[in-house]
Amino acid sequence: MSNITRNFILTAFLYLLIGVTLGALLTINGMREILISSAPGIFLAHSHINIFGFIFMVIFGVNYHYIPIFSNRLMYSEKWANYHLYMMIVGVIGMAIGLAILNRAGIVISAIFETAGAYLFMFNIIKTFTQKPQIDKEPLKDERYIESDKIAVKFTRVSTPYLILGTTLTVFISLMPDGYIRFRPVIYHTYFLGWIAMMVFGVGYHILPRFADNKIYSLFLIRLNLKLANIGVAGFVFSWLLGIFFGSAFLSNLRHSFGILAASALFIFVYNIWRSVFRRKI
Secondary structure (H helix, E strand, O other): OOHHHHHHHHHHHHHHHHHHHHHHHHOOHHHHHHHHHHOOOHHHHHHHHHHHHHHHHHHHHHHHHHHHHHHOOOOOOHHHHHHHHHHHHHHHHHHHHHHHHOOHHHHHHHHHHHHHHHHHHHHHHHHHHHOOOOOOOOOOOOOOOHHHHHHHHHHHHHHHHHHHHHHHHHHHHHOOOOHHHHHHHHHHHHHHHHHHHHHHHHHHHHHHHHHOOOOOOOHHHHHHHHHHHHHHHHHHHHHHHHHHHHOOHHHHHHHHHHHHHHHHHHHHHHHHHHHHHOOOOO
């Protein structure tokens, strides 16, 4: 494990400790009243610490470890990755404080730090993918996984734009008086359906069959999974986003149809992984 991955994961677990401790304090009646009276947005801060501080930092760290392995390329810039870490530390702490005390300036500035870190991550990953593969170092290849790994990398690639969209929207809504209320559901779905789910699909298809020493049950289902996820998630997010922005109930309601496609992709993933892992070795 590289120092970059280790630092991201260690930082993530520190945020988890803070988030869990804060959550425990909020379950105590007297303490909850004290915290809310001194920090009205403490529940928002608690959510942000757990999601951005823990979940996102773990995913960033795992990406910095696995993407070079997936692509058989060296990480483009460890310096950029370290800058990304520092930006996320400042951004998450600042955002948690800004949300807790409902300070608009603190929220905006912290959102800019988090967004800048996300953009730096994206550029670093793109530059990594566009480098020439290592000639003197063959990846751990198995004939059973060559085709499925190619598709798994595509999931990883398409996940990154959703991270950028989510963080950019975070800055955008922080500048609007009612932005958080109006756009919060869209942003959450952008992160969880677009970035995290796509990343889970890619990493899952790469790792889980290897754990069982089996090949992927169906390459057709992986390709179908990728297509349905792309169409479903993009349609879901953008129809909802544009519907809210233009005040169009028709556009907003289109998300239900796209949501069915996105849900179908999830069921296909679960079925394909289940059949890949829990069957006789081939």
